[in-house]
Amino acid sequence: MTEKRRRRLPRQVREQQIIDVAVRVFSKRGYHAASVDEIAELAGISKPMVYLYLESKEGLFIACLRREAERLVAAFQGAAQGVVTPELRLRAGLRAFFSFVSEHRDGWVVLHRHAAELSEAIAAEAAQARRAVMAEVTDLVRAGIAESGGPARLGDEDAEFVAHTIVGAADSLTDWMAEHPAESPDGMTRRLMNMIWVGMRNVLDGETWTPPPPPPPS
Amino acid sequence: MTEKRRRRLPRQVREQQIIDVAVRVFSKRGYHAASVDEIAELAGISKPMVYLYLESKEGLFIACLRREAERLVAAFQGAAQGVVTPELRLRAGLRAFFSFVSEHRDGWVVLHRHAAELSEAIAAEAAQARRAVMAEVTDLVRAGIAESGGPARLGDEDAEFVAHTIVGAADSLTDWMAEHPAESPDGMTRRLMNMIWVGMRNVLDGETWTPPPPPPPS
Amino acid sequence: MTEKRRRRLPRQVREQQIIDVAVRVFSKRGYHAASVDEIAELAGISKPMVYLYLESKEGLFIACLRREAERLVAAFQGAAQGVVTPELRLRAGLRAFFSFVSEHRDGWVVLHRHAAELSEAIAAEAAQARRAVMAEVTDLVRAGIAESGGPARLGDEDAEFVAHTIVGAADSLTDWMAEHPAESPDGMTRRLMNMIWVGMRNVLDGETWTPPPPPPPS
Amino acid sequence: MTEKRRRRLPRQVREQQIIDVAVRVFSKRGYHAASVDEIAELAGISKPMVYLYLESKEGLFIACLRREAERLVAAFQGAAQGVVTPELRLRAGLRAFFSFVSEHRDGWVVLHRHAAELSEAIAAEAAQARRAVMAEVTDLVRAGIAESGGPARLGDEDAEFVAHTIVGAADSLTDWMAEHPAESPDGMTRRLMNMIWVGMRNVLDGETWTPPPPPPPS
DNA sequence: TATGAATGAGCGTTCATTCAT
DNA sequence: CATGAATGAACGCTCATTCAT
Numbered sequence: 001m002t003e004k005r006r007r008r009l010p011r012q013v014r015e016q017q018i019i020d021v022a023v024r025v026f027s028k029r030g031y032h033a034a035s036v037d038e039i040a041e042l043a044g045i046s047k048p049m050v051y052l053y054l055e056s057k058e059g060l061f062i063a064c065l066r067r068e069a070e071r072l073v074a075a076f077q078g079a080a081q082g083v084v085t086p087e088l089r090l091r092a093g094l095r096a097f098f099s100f101v102s103e104h105r106d107g108w109v110v111l112h113r114h115a116a117e118l119s120e121a122i123a124a125e126a127a128q129a130r131r132a133v134m135a136e137v138t139d140l141v142r143a144g145i146a147e148s149g150g151p152a153r154l155g156d157e158d159a160e161f162v163a164h165t166i167v168g169a170a171d172s173l174t175d176w177m178a179e180h181p182a183e184s185p186d187g188m189t190r191r192l193m194n195m196i197w198v199g200m201r202n203v204l205d206g207e208t209w210t211p212p213p214p215p216p217p218s
Numbered sequence: 219m220t221e222k223r224r225r226r227l228p229r230q231v232r233e234q235q236i237i238d239v240a241v242r243v244f245s246k247r248g249y250h251a252a253s254v255d256e257i258a259e260l261a262g263i264s265k266p267m268v269y270l271y272l273e274s275k276e277g278l279f280i281a282c283l284r285r286e287a288e289r290l291v292a293a294f295q296g297a298a299q300g301v302v303t304p305e306l307r308l309r310a311g312l313r314a315f316f317s318f319v320s321e322h323r324d325g326w327v328v329l330h331r332h333a334a335e336l337s338e339a340i341a342a343e344a345a346q347a348r349r350a351v352m353a354e355v356t357d358l359v360r361a362g363i364a365e366s367g368g369p370a371r372l373g374d375e376d377a378e379f380v381a382h383t384i385v386g387a388a389d390s391l392t393d394w395m396a397e398h399p400a401e402s403p404d405g406m407t408r409r410l411m412n413m414i415w416v417g418m419r420n421v422l423d424g425e426t427w428t429p430p431p432p433p434p435p436s
Numbered sequence: 437m438t439e440k441r442r443r444r445l446p447r448q449v450r451e452q453q454i455i456d457v458a459v460r461v462f463s464k465r466g467y468h469a470a471s472v473d474e475i476a477e478l479a480g481i482s483k484p485m486v487y488l489y490l491e492s493k494e495g496l497f498i499a500c501l502r503r504e505a506e507r508l509v510a511a512f513q514g515a516a517q518g519v520v521t522p523e524l525r526l527r528a529g530l531r532a533f534f535s536f537v538s539e540h541r542d543g544w545v546v547l548h549r550h551a552a553e554l555s556e557a558i559a560a561e562a563a564q565a566r567r568a569v570m571a572e573v574t575d576l577v578r579a580g581i582a583e584s585g586g587p588a589r590l591g592d593e594d595a596e597f598v599a600h601t602i603v604g605a606a607d608s609l610t611d612w613m614a615e616h617p618a619e620s621p622d623g624m625t626r627r628l629m630n631m632i633w634v635g636m637r638n639v640l641d642g643e644t645w646t647p648p649p650p651p652p653p654s
Numbered sequence: 655m656t657e658k659r660r661r662r663l664p665r666q667v668r669e670q671q672i673i674d675v676a677v678r679v680f681s682k683r684g685y686h687a688a689s690v691d692e693i694a695e696l697a698g699i700s701k702p703m704v705y706l707y708l709e710s711k712e713g714l715f716i717a718c719l720r721r722e723a724e725r726l727v728a729a730f731q732g733a734a735q736g737v738v739t740p741e742l743r744l745r746a747g748l749r750a751f752f753s754f755v756s757e758h759r760d761g762w763v764v765l766h767r768h769a770a771e772l773s774e775a776i777a778a779e780a781a782q783a784r785r786a787v788m789a790e791v792t793d794l795v796r797a798g799i800a801e802s803g804g805p806a807r808l809g810d811e812d813a814e815f816v817a818h819t820i821v822g823a824a825d826s827l828t829d830w831m832a833e834h835p836a837e838s839p840d841g842m843t844r845r846l847m848n849m850i851w852v853g854m855r856n857v858l859d860g861e862t863w864t865p866p867p868p869p870p871p872s
Numbered sequence: 873t874a875t876g877a878a879t880g881a882g883c884g885t886t887c888a889t890t891c892a893t
Numbered sequence: 894c895a896t897g898a899a900t901g902a903a904c905g906c907t908c909a910t911t912c913a914t
Contacts, residue, residue: 008877030335032250036905046879051906113334116327117248161394165413168390169383176382195383195421199413226894254888264896275888444898466771468686472884482900545770552767553684600830601823601849608822612815631819631857635849662873690909700875711909
């Protein structure tokens with residue numbers, strides 16, 4: 001028998017093991033298609049342990065949500081640490097995001113791509129987790145423009161609009177990144193900064209794009 | 219029997235009725251949490267009819283996927299019809315997208331936000347549906363820059379990068395839009411154009427954003 | 437294969453079959469120890485049918501409770517039909533009870549002997565079923581004494597006390613009866629009437645038993 | 655650690671503590687719905703202790719059964735101690751019963767109202783416990799009638815019939831008593847003696863109640 | 873003496889799917 | 894064209910019981 005003898009582990013360790021596995025499985029299958037059986041088996045324990053420590057499938061999923069949200073927020077905050085110019089702070093944030101997704105793709109999927117299939121109870125928790133992430137970005141944006149001499153009248157609306165644009169773009173680009181494995185988080189960041197930095201300034205400065213005049217008939 | 223006798227309807231009509239309901243239900247519940255029972259009941263027919271016409275739950279979902287993808291692609295194509303300048307074509311495409319989501323939110327959700335919970339068979343179909351949409355946008359982008367005197371050497375990579383950015387931003391902004399019901403598709407489009415048009419030109423022209431020099435020590 | 441081909445039966449018939457079996461199983465095992473699996477198997481159908489028709493294990497048990505309570509109350513009422521003197525009405529009621537228990541022992545067990553293990557939801561239903569039976573007896577008692585020239589001041593309390601005595605005695609005697617199979621419902625009734633008729637008159641007439649004086653010391 | 659450290663207690667004490675709790679829990683929930691987890695927690699010890707001392711859930715229940723039966727039998731015997739006339743001995747026994755139920759309702763429930771849900775092994779034990787109680791009452795009845803000049807030919811059958819009547823009535827009256835909290839064991843006893851004493855004499859003397867003649871037609 | 877860690881087995885429930893009419 | 898009747902298979906969850914310390 002090559003089977004590993006299950007060693008008795010203290011609760012905290014087992015709990016993290018379970019959550020580690022659960023994030024992977026939830027990410028791969030989605031909430032409903034994931035089965036507690038599979039999670040338990042991959043974690044090398046029996047089902048009742050999962051229930052003993054995490055209460056229910058819902059509880060397990062929420063634990064995953066919370067941990068991954070905390071990790072991502074921590075990544076943001078760590079990245080901005082000590083960076084002074086707003087431009088560079090945004091860059092650092094984006095780089096942190098792309099690094100996080102590179103290294104914790106499952107975590108990001110669990111956090112961001114399960115809205116449709118969740119029970120009301122979980123949906124609330126998920127919304128809050130996503131709001132926490134979005135808030136970090138919004139802060140980055142708002143602080144950025146404020147410090148860089150932007151208009152004081154910057155509204156919440158505009159900042160949130162920009163944040164949604166950036167997060168959505170970044171999220172979508174994780175797919176692109178998956179198809180271009182050579183691309184590093186640094187490269188992604190440079191590309192995306194290039195694409196949005198100027199536009200962001202436009203929006204936050206209140207400049208408005210207007211349709212060009214129709215070309216003169218030849 | 220006061221109950222209304224269902225009239226016997228030709229197959230095509232019934233099929234569309236079923237798909238209409240199914241899109242709503244799949245959108246609200248997600249693929250796994252949606253039950254064929256509920257769909258049949260809301261469609262006012264018995265379960266075996268669903269299987270007679272759509273083969274299986276998977277078949278039903280795929281039918282939904284295809285129809286909504288077709289509708290969205292058609293919306294893009296209709297919007298670009300007769301519009302000459304690339305800038306305006308992009309604008310028209312975005313406006314079509316936001317209109318589609320405003321009016322067919324369920325369709326968009328089914329198309330775009332169920333990646334995680336799908337069986338392999340469906341996932342392939344879904345990926346293709348999304349690729350079809352992404353291809354439309356990529357074409358818009360590529361054509362745009364080509365006509366507007368952009369570099370001939372424009373790589374597929376860059377165009378796809380930009381397309382991912384735009385689609386991701388637009389997708390994410392549907393959430394923002396849902397929280398700001400006063401905003402019209404036209405308004406959304408102007409805001410987003412403002413944010414990305416210049417950056418897109420930068421990227422496609424090969425200009426690169428570089429980190430600013432560190433501020434001089436005080 | 438001697439296995440009987442399951443015939444397709446209309447809902448009402450199947451429902452009664454299921455309840456028939458369920459009463460037997462609940463009676464033998466008690467609510468918690470009874471398994472829906474066993475009930476389904478003995479009924480010759482699959483588990484989902486039970487849930488389709490009876491909603492849940494609780495629903496199934498409540499259906500049993502209701503049907504048996506109705507049957508017993510009907511037996512009481514049928515027995516009293518056309519009997520004029522109160523004494524004979526009580527006798528008829530008791531005879532009906534003993535007949536019911538002889539022929540539907542399981543029904544009586546389900547009705548009367550499961551108080552301890554029921555969920556709050558079911559306990560309420562069970563209490564009501566038992567109250568319905570007790571009410572029949574109380575009426576019998578009250579009507580009896582009233583017509584036979586008993587005191588007008590007969591209180592609800594006394595009538596219920598007597599009813600409890602009679603029902604409790606009769607219930608307990610079903611055990612005795614089970615150990616004396618030769619005894620007929622008629623015989624049981626005569627024995628029990630003999631035992632309680634006079635005492636009942638005493639109680640309802642307000643006569644009170646008093647401890648006899650201590651025997652004179654020798 | 656503000657938590658009180660459980661003191662190590664000698665086996666006998668712990669055992670009684672566990673049984674105390676178990677009687678309460680079994681009474682409230684019924685045998686199957688009661689969980690060893692709950693009992694252990696309420697007893698303030700860990701589950702393995704329960705198994706160490708009582709072997710199994712069955713063993714625990716049987717221990718409860720035995721202790722409560724012993725207590726009730728002791729109560730009967732203590733009550734009859736030194737009472738000479740049979741009438742008063744019966745009265746004393748009934749009073750002891752009602753007192754016991756007033757003070758140990760849980761014990762009585764465990765003893766008497768769980769027939770339906772017990773495993774064969776336990777059912778036998780429970781039947782024996784109930785028989786022990788019934789035997790006490792039967793003795794009371796038999797002794798009573800014998801001493802008071804009743805017929806020598808008194809059969810076991812009759813005595814047991816009477817005992818069943820009395821025990822069943824008394825049991826059922828515990829419900830009535832629960833709804834009339836003002837009633838004391840003494841009051842219950844007087845009421846019940848009033849109701850059954852004469853009838854009991856009738857039965858044991860061999861007198862038979864006969865249906866009255868039909869009323870003359872008017 | 874005492875317990876935290878762990879599990880095999882089973883139960884209530886649901887769901888996609890099919891059969892017979 | 895249309896459906897009421899029926900089920901195999903799986904899933905979430907719990908429980909009595911034991912092991913290792």
